[in-house]
Amino acid sequence: MDEIKSGLTEVVCDILVIGGGTAGPMAAYKAKRHSPGARVVLLEKANVKRSGAIAMGMDGLNNAVVPGYATPEQYTKEITIANDGICDQAPVYKYASRCFEIIQELDGFGIKFQKNENGDFDVKKVHHLGSYVLPMPNGDTVKKALYRQLRREKVLISNRYMATRLLTGRDGQIAGAIAVNTRSAEFLVLRARTVILCAGAAGRLGLPQSGYLWGTYENATNSGDGYAMAYHAGAALANLECYQINPLIKDYNGPACAYVAGPFGAYTTNSEGNRFIECDYWSGQMMQEFYNELQSGKGPVFLKLNHLHSDTIGKIEAVLHQVERPSRGRFHENRGTNYRERMIEMHISEIGFCSGHSASGVYVDEFARTRCQVSMRPAIWQASRTITCSAPSPTERWRASTRRKLQPTSTSPTTTPPMSCASSNACWPRHDGRMAFRLTSLNTRRDAS
Amino acid sequence: MPIAHTPTAVPVVVDEAKCIADKGCTVCVDVCPLDVLRISDLTGKAYMKYDECWYCMPCETDCPTGAVTVNIPYLLR
Known part of the structure; x- marks a missing residue:
C-alpha cells in the first residue's frame, strides 16, 4: 500500500x-x-x-x-x-x-x-x-x-x-x-x-x-x-x-525479562542463588549492581524461575515466547534450557540508546x-x-x-x-x-x- | 551490505513446497522490518537475500501457508 x-x-x-x-x-x-x-x-x-x-x-x-x-x-x-x-x-x-x-x-x-x-x-x-x-x-x-x-x-x-x-x-x-x-x-x-x-x-x-x-x-x-x-x-x-546497558539472557539478543517474570515471583540472582538487585526496573543503580556482581566472585548471574509452579512458568512463557520476541522460545529449545529445571544464565547487553528508559534523544x-x-x-x-x-x-x-x-x-x-x-x-x-x-x-x- | 552468494546457514528458511510467492504472494517480503527477504527470479519462491536478521519473526508469523521458519543459528553457537 x-x-x-x-x-x-x-x-x-x-x-x-x-x-x-x-x-x-x-x-x-x-x-x-x-x-x-x-x-x-x-x-x-x-x-x-x-x-x-x-x-x-x-x-x-x-x-x-x-x-x-x-x-x-x-x-x-x-x-x-x-x-x-x-x-x-x-x-x-x-x-x-x-x-x-x-x-x-x-x-x-x-x-x-x-x-x-x-x-x-x-x-x-x-x-x-x-x-x-x-x-x-x-x-x-x-x-x-x-x-x-x-x-x-x-x-x-x-x-x-x-x-x-x-x-x-x-x-x-x-x-x-x-x-x-x-x-x-x-x-x-x-x-x-x-x-x-x-x-x-x-x-x-x-x-x-x-x-x-x-x-x-x-x-x-x-x-x-x-x-x-x-x-x-x-x-x-x-x-x-x-545510554543504556540492559540485562539479557546470555547469548540471546532480547530482554531477560524481569518486568514480565517479576510480578509472577521470578527474580535475578547470583550464582549462590541470592538476590543482589534492589529493584529490577532499569536504572543506573541496577546496572551497577549487575556489573559489580559479574565482576565479583559471585557471577555469573541468573534469572531464577525454577522455584515457581509449572503452571506459573507456563504463563510467563506464554508471554515471553509469543508476544514480543518469539524467537526466545526457540533459543531455549535449541539450547536445551528450561526455566523449570534450572536457572537461566544472564549477561549484559552492549550499549545502546533507548529513548524511553533513558528519556534521552x-x-x-x-x-x-x-x-x-x-x-x-x-x-x-x-x-x-x-x-x-x-x-x-x-x-x-x-x-x-x-x-x-x-x-x-x-x-x-x-x-x-x-x-x-x-x-x-x-x-x-x-x-x-x-x-x-x-x-x-x-x-x-x-x-x- | 553483504549479499549472500554462497550457500550458508541463514536464519530465515523457506519451504519451497509450501511457498506461494510464485502465485503473487509477497507477505514475508513486505513484513520484514529489516527488508532482507526477496522473491527469487530463479525459483519464484521467497528466500533470505541479505544476512541481517534480527530474529523478530513477522515473516514466519504472517506467512499464510506456514512456509517460513526463523532459525537462530548465530546465537546458538
Whole structure:
C-alpha cells in the first residue's frame, strides 16, 4: 500500500510524520483526527504493517500512570531517580499526566491491557517506588490495531522511504525532508508545513557480544537516523549520557525479562542463588549492581524461575515466547534450557540508546517542540515546526507514542505552501526539474532484479 | 551490505513446497522490518537475500501457508 508511487520526486503535504513504528502512526492518526482536511504523510523505511521496534508486539506498558496506582508527580520522581537525575522533567511529567487517557484510547483500539476482576487496569509493581507496569496480554495486536486506525483515517503511507535529512527554511524552520527509497535508491523531496519526527533511538551503537552484527539487543532498525537528522537541522539533543546497558539472557539478543517474570515471583540472582538487585526496573543503580556482581566472585548471574509452579512458568512463557520476541522460545529449545529445571544464565547487553528508559534523544519541551529555530516571520511558515516523538524499543514498553502526543498546530494546515516559498528558500536543494533528484547510482541496497 | 552468494546457514528458511510467492504472494517480503527477504527470479519462491536478521519473526508469523521458519543459528553457537 505505497501511497507514494515510484517515480514521484516531490510530495507536498501539511504534516509529515517521519517514522512508522509506534509513535509515528499514533502521531499521524492524531494529526488527521485533529485536522481531517490536512494532508498527512507517514514515512517509513520498512512497511508500516510490521515496522519499528515492536514489529511483533509488546508484552506490557512499563510506564503506565494509572489513577489509583500512581500520580504523574510520583512517576516523574521515579524516572528522575532511575536516570540518576539525567532527565528533563517537564516532558516526562507531561507524558505522565496524559498517559491514562491514551491508555484508554489504545484499549478502545482493541489493544487490550490486562484488567483485574473488577475491570480495572491490573498494574504491577516493578519500579522502586510505585506501580507502573501494565501487562498487555494480546500485545501482538498492537501494530495491526494502529494500522487499522491509519487506514480508517486515510493517512497517506509511504513505505520503503527512509528520511535522510530534514530541510530547513532560511529562518532555520523545518520545511520538509529528503528521503531515499531503500530499494531503488530514488530520492524523494517532501515539503511539509509541519514535521513530526518519530524515528527511533540508536539501537546499534555497540557491538553485540555474539559477534553477529545484527544480533543487537535493541531493535536493529533503530539506527539513530532521527537523532542525526535533528542534529543536522539545528535541533538540540538531550541526555545522551544516559545510554543504556540492559540485562539479557546470555547469548540471546532480547530482554531477560524481569518486568514480565517479576510480578509472577521470578527474580535475578547470583550464582549462590541470592538476590543482589534492589529493584529490577532499569536504572543506573541496577546496572551497577549487575556489573559489580559479574565482576565479583559471585557471577555469573541468573534469572531464577525454577522455584515457581509449572503452571506459573507456563504463563510467563506464554508471554515471553509469543508476544514480543518469539524467537526466545526457540533459543531455549535449541539450547536445551528450561526455566523449570534450572536457572537461566544472564549477561549484559552492549550499549545502546533507548529513548524511553533513558528519556534521552532529541531535546523537546513539554509540548514536544524541538529547539529548531522559532520563526519570527508572520508568514505561512509560522506553522512550521518540528515535533519529536520517540519510538520505543523492545525494552521500553510503550512510553513513546503516549508520551509525546502531538500538539495542535497553530494554524489549520489545510493549504499547501506556495511554490514561491520553497523556491525563494536558499536551503532547499536546487532543482531545475524533477528529474534532478533521480539519482540511481548510489551505492545503497538495491534489488538485482 | 553483504549479499549472500554462497550457500550458508541463514536464519530465515523457506519451504519451497509450501511457498506461494510464485502465485503473487509477497507477505514475508513486505513484513520484514529489516527488508532482507526477496522473491527469487530463479525459483519464484521467497528466500533470505541479505544476512541481517534480527530474529523478530513477522515473516514466519504472517506467512499464510506456514512456509517460513526463523532459525537462530548465530546465537546458538
